[in-house]
Amino acid sequence: MNHQAKKITAEDVKTHGLSESEYAKILEIMGREPNLVELGIFSVMWSEHCSYKSSKKWLKTLPTTAPWVICGPGENAGVIDIGDGLAAIFKMESHNHPSFIEPYQGAATGVGGILRDVFTMGARPIANMNALRFGSPDHPKTRHLVSGVVSGIGGYGNCVGVPTVGGEVNFHPSYNGNILVNAMTVGLADQDKIFYSAAAGAGNSVVYVGSKTGRDGIHGATMASAEFGADSEEKRPTVQVGDPFTEKLLIEACMELMATDAIQSIQDMGAAGLTSSSFEMASKGGMGVEIDLDKVPQREENMTAYEMMLSESQERMLIILKPGKEDLARKIFEKWELDFAVIGTLTTTGRMVLKHHGEVVGDLPIDPLAQASPEYDRPWVKTEVDPVVKAGDVKDIDWRHALRNLMGCPDIASRRWIWEQYDHMVMADTAQRPGGDAAVVRIHDTDRALAISTDCTPRYVKADPFEGGKQAVAETWRNITAVGGRPLAITDNLNFGNPTKPPIMGQIVEAIRGIGEACKALDYPVISGNVSLYNETDGKPILPTPAIGGVGVLDDIDRMTTVAFKNAGDVVILVGQADDAEGWLGQSLYLRELLSREDGAPPPVDLAHERRVGDFVRGLMHMGMITACHDLSDGGLAVGLAEMALAGNLGCLLQDPGTPRHSRLFGEDQGRYVLTVKAADADTVLAEAGTLNVPAKMLGVTGGRDIVLADGTSVEIAELRQLHEGWFPTYMSGKS
Amino acid sequence: MKAAVIVFPGSNCDRDIAIALEQSMGKPPAMVWHRDSELPKVDLIAVPGGFSYGDYLRCGAMAAHSPIMREVKRAAEKGTRILGICNGFQVITEAGLLDGVLMRNKDLRFICKDVHLRVEDAKSPFTAGYKKDEVIRVPIAHAEGNFFTDEDTLKRIEDKGMVAFRYATPEGDVTQDANPNGSLNNIAGIFNDKRTVLGMMPHPERLSDPTLGGTDGRKMFDGLVEALS
Amino acid sequence: MKARVHITLKNGVLDPQGKAVEHALHGLGFGGVSGVRQGKFIELNLTSTDRVAAKKEVEDMCRALLANTVIENYAVEVVD
Amino acid sequence: MKARVHITLKNGVLDPQGKAVEHALHGLGFGGVSGVRQGKFIELNLTSTDRVAAKKEVEDMCRALLANTVIENYAVEVVD
């Protein structure tokens, strides 16, 4: 088809996901009718995925600075100073729709994409994380999706040789038709070797490296911005296949080139491939660009300009070289057996000019297109929060029964079945493997380390988006603290339904407000992120899921703490719980798993308290006072203690938890940790807490093979282990 | 001792093994790029883990046919010690330096976890740092480590004492439950008949540092250095 | 009754394995090779004695499990 | 000239993938299936124009790389 000659119809505009008013704006900017290539470019640049048109207004309110932030949102990934001249570079990104359509390749290419976002900035990727949400375990598709997604993440990450060190998994029927696959990469770079994407230098070569371009994933970016419906089958050809081997070569080749002085700027080709990468580079640098599409390495014959500009073939990068560096760069990419082609030059025209077969097939103004990219202030309504659930109104079930039940429930059961499929040790720096509160990865060649955690409790966000947003941030902060880390910054991945519906838009607005509030209070800014909207199937939205990925630093890896009970006779201390708190059961797993209730206001997060308690705990660790530490989240105190006992294969003897017993044991109050300390240190720790106004209370002592309460009732660790470890393998074997 | 590490496109444990070797040797090994046709004169050649050529087709197959492997085979003939770990084991097996093949794990999944190994033979330089029947803890990380061969070859391997390590319980019992991948006779690592070549699926280089949770792997490198210096 | 199933990647779908094999073949001196594509070949036995029913059954298996129809095609032959 | 190569496991060689597929098929209700064996199917183009020479060349490729003759058989067909 001759794309230039074709006249644009209303139908074309619609299939490109553009509204009438957006098309009117296009006509105004172009001063004429666009051709199909140009329309395609507008459509991807103005898609929700690339333009953030529904969320931009609210994202701007997030705190993004701190003395240690080197680069906040806006680049391929965020950058923080972690001391010693080093920087941590990280980001999280979703691959939800592709993973639902083809779980293995969808998840795999999600990992590939986030890796490129990070190494394009000069960082060697050192850790991957994955935050996953699946439908109900009973849904006929769930098992297949879990299996495909997990093997896809492993298949890609294991092959490129970056350890996948942690993540999170939830199951809920709201994800039955729309799973969430959020992948995060953390990289390490020298602060003086960070690469950005703004193009500069008229006449500089625009270079294409990596794999050849095929017809993969055309319209992927617009698909990521569209709701699923009955016709989603038709969108299938947009699935891309990942090639982790080529990615590994691309990482090595880019690292080698980055060590020279050849690169002016660099950017990966992510969603909307060549279009968004070239456009963004030129736009950021205030440059023009001229591309000769005949030079683009092509995998298939007779590719059109439209296809080349919109292809989402994987494992490709765009580089602006400094003058005269072409030969040096070419040699490196040839050594790594990758494609290398000079496909264009930078100009001063401020326009993007595309040539194909000697003809101009597209000519667009860059600045006006970028600046006119739509920004909506969509109508929104606040979620009405349920009344607080009183413990007295909730049935008190025998704690032993409740604990057994919770330890083996899908949201708490051990994720070992997953993480054993991920190489979490390659690169020989994984100091804390999956299974603890945060992953800890040593900073190579030093005694320092990064602590990384991803968290979100979607049921809280649904019940109260503001508190839920706060909670997601606070939980990562707490998890990093629990291993001894100083939390520094976060990346977020905001997964929501259709923003044109006011209640959904309300969730977005309020969750962002909550996230922002928590970031401010905890000095824990947002440095990168991603928004994924329209996560709905046939009009039914997912639980609002703003996944947060937090990164912190441990200045001395020898002070790292783990959840495992260590020695019999250690004293168990609960910190952060006020004595008069009866325990928060609203939105708890106790309520949901044992009483099938998903109601009530979620536990509120007192950020000043959060910070005071966390700083106290971290301080104790620096003093070498703590033998084990675990923050309390899903399932509350009883589940937290059971997890510590399982990890250490050591029981504990507990004092009377007080009444009401069920809410004290299973309430999900925030800002709490369980610690163990040597018996001789217990008084010092309690006194120190008193001085700092941190509630702290002795719970009991470690020892034995059971968890025993003062009244003599007990549960065997061995039994809990079977339930906790058993659920996933049994479920996945299809026998449950 | 002098050592070299072969680097293929897709190798990803090359740095890890180099660090472990350096820790024991006191100096770094030579890193040899797969397209080099010359090997430095060394006492030990390590073929590292990873996904050489993506492990497409069959694990290790394409690397086994690369030019550098001709040199490695020549060195092996002259008695240079060769250590293949994980993908390296697959590569040297495909190259014909060891018997058998490494097939898909019995439950088809990639497995990354610590396993226990019983040291079956401590007389080689590779195992000189261990005692016979000692149980060590070392991680595995592979999807294709299921050792297989025909009955006659298996008999020969066993009769000649060519098994270096077997998957075992922490107490040292060789049981089906302790076998993570379906390998025949729980074989985790084997020698050639002269004990100059060792291939093993587990990664000793990953537990050679207390910060990473164990040091049982380090004894292999210390033992090599002592035996080959 | 026996069946043979060929599972191949759809046209236009990237085949990283085929690409790497082709590259390796060139390295080994087989310069005249191009367009290498790698697929799967599955053989199986069936209790069914009806050719037509057998073929249909295997095609059902392909859709349910053997092939990933998002990116793969399948072809079934019943032999006996 | 085009060639098609079938690579199959030798008799007696354990086939974990085939076994797993068979198991999964039973789980899906395809009870009458047995003896599932999974192999590879490789298609490639050749510049050679001589059928006999082409076949020999591909057989050389099989021995050199495509098959592991310790456990696998190969069969080459030249089509055009």
Ligand SMILES: Nc1ncnc2c1ncn2[C@@H]1O[C@H](COP(=O)(O)OP(=O)(O)O)[C@@H](O)[C@H]1O
């Ligand atoms: N998808 C996953 N991949 C790898 N590790 C995971 C995954 N999901 C959970 N984990 C690990 O399991 C452990 C428990 O997870 P989670 O219950 O979410 O922890 P927490 O409540 O402390 O945030 C953590 O160490 C986490 O990293």
Ligand SMILES: [Mg+2]
């Ligand atoms: Mg935690």
